[in-house]
Amino acid sequence: MDAIRGFALLGLxxxxxxxxxxxxxxxxxxxxxHHLDPFFAMVNSIFFDGRFRSLFAMLFGAALCVQVANASSSEQAKIRLKWLLLFGMVHGVLIWPGDIxxxxALSGFVALKFIDAQRAKLIRYTAGFIVLPALLLSILLLVDPEASINRSSPEYLELVQxxxxxxxxxxxxxxxxxIIVSLLIPVITLWYTAGLMLLGMLLFKDGLFELNTREPTEKINLYAVLAIVLSFVGFVVERKVGIAFFEGIDWLLAIPVALFYIVVIKSVMRASRYKLYTMQVVGRLALTLYISQSIIFVSYFHFIQPEAISKWDRVDYFAAFVVATILQxxxxxxxxxxxxxxPLEKLLKWLTLRRGGHD
Structure with a gap:
């Protein structure tokens, strides 16, 4: 699970x-x-956008199962979620409002209510929480499509100023x-994210996150291929027609691709002598690295090199992502x-245990 967490963190x-x-x-x-923009936009749409967020949310749900099992109670997991809630507020206001x-944390509270649910109930709520918000998003985007702008548009020039x-x-x-994002969370993303966490719980109970279990690899690979093909079709349709209806559907297509990443990581770990140790340590440092990413790049774009906001193309962002991945x-x-x-992992653990009466 550490290796999967590290992979998801880097991809985010x-x-x-x-x-x-x-x-x-x-x-x-x-x-x-830029002439390479369409290529990198396609790669991002098919293999990155939403895929790592889905992977991280499923892993979060699986981690809740581990935490409750280790503590023999959901109380300690709730305390940890409360502190993550505070971490998120501080991160969102003081550093970057795109905090997850x-x-x-909010979705985790919802998911915890199903920690002991029977399989049939877990499947029903997982499907409902995932499918309904995705369809609602597609309908909303169809009714109110985003305006197409570029760096010469008045809206963009005003925002840059x-x-x-x-x-x-x-x-x-x-x-x-x-504040705006927080008010919108209960409308769609809270339930969708909670659904992904429930899926993670379901997969954890089925042994998908255990190295010695054999998942239905052929089915997952087939679903992933179909999702990749449909993602490509949706990408082309959106660019040709200019309708963002596909966005909600793409949330659903992200799930089999995320599952495929889990299968690949497990296969590599089975074959590797060192069990992807390099990726595992990134996973153990996920919270610290996540906050550090925001501090470094927000500082760069807003204070060190603000002109990069108007000059960087997709190839520049991809190059920065590759360099940052290697450095991490x-x-x-x-x-x-x-x-x-x-450091942040240690602080979170200390706060959780302290509040839980384990000084």
Whole structure:
């Protein structure tokens, strides 16, 4: 599970980078766009966007099962979720409003209510929580499609002029965005994320996250191939027609691709002598690295090199993602040669045990 968590953590950055530069609009292409933009947009849509978020949420649900089993009670897991909620609020306001910890903590409280549910009930609620929000999102986007803009559009030029140039302005902007995002969470993402966590619980109980179990590899591979093909079709249709209806459907297609990543990681670990140790240590340092990603790139885009917001193309973001991935792998491995636990991981554990009466 550490290796899967590390893989998901590294992949999350590929989606977050553009929103760390421009939280409100995400990636906005130049006019004319860079000739490699369509290729990287396609790769991102099929293999990255939503895939790692789904993988992380499923793993979060599986981790809840482990935490409750180790504590023999869900109380300690609830305490941990409360602290993650606070971590998410601090991260969202002081650093970057695209935080996932706050949403994951809220969804975790919902998922915990089903920790001891029978399999049939778990399957029903998993399907309902995942499918209904995805379809609702597609309908909402069909009714109110996003306007197509580029870096020459008045909307973009106005937004660039409002980019914070002091930390205080950044905090004020973050606070406003975080409030808006928090109010929207209960509408769709809370339930969808909770559904992915329930799926993670279901898969954990079926042994998918155990190295010595044999998952239905052929079925997962088939579903993943179909999802990749449909994702490609949806990507082409959206670019040709300009309708964002496919976004909600893509949430569903992300799940088999995420499962495929789990199968691949397990296969590599079975064949590897060192069991993907490099990826495992990244997973053990996931919280620290996640917050560090935000601190570094938000600082870069807003204070060190703000002109990058208007100059970087998709190839630049992808290059930054690759460099950051390599650095995180190196840093995590060097860190665990000296220490046994990440600083934020240690703080979260101490706070959880302290509140749970285990000083």
């Amino acid at each position: 950055l590929s989606m977050n980078l553009v929103h760390m530069a421009n939280f409100e609009l995400g990636y906005v292409a130049a006019s004319p766009a 910890l706050f949403n994951y 409002r980019v914070p140039n002091t930390y205080w302005q950044l905090v004020v902007n973050n606070g406003l965005y975080f 792998l190196v840093i995590a491995n060097l860190y665990f040669k000296v220490f046994k636990q990440g």
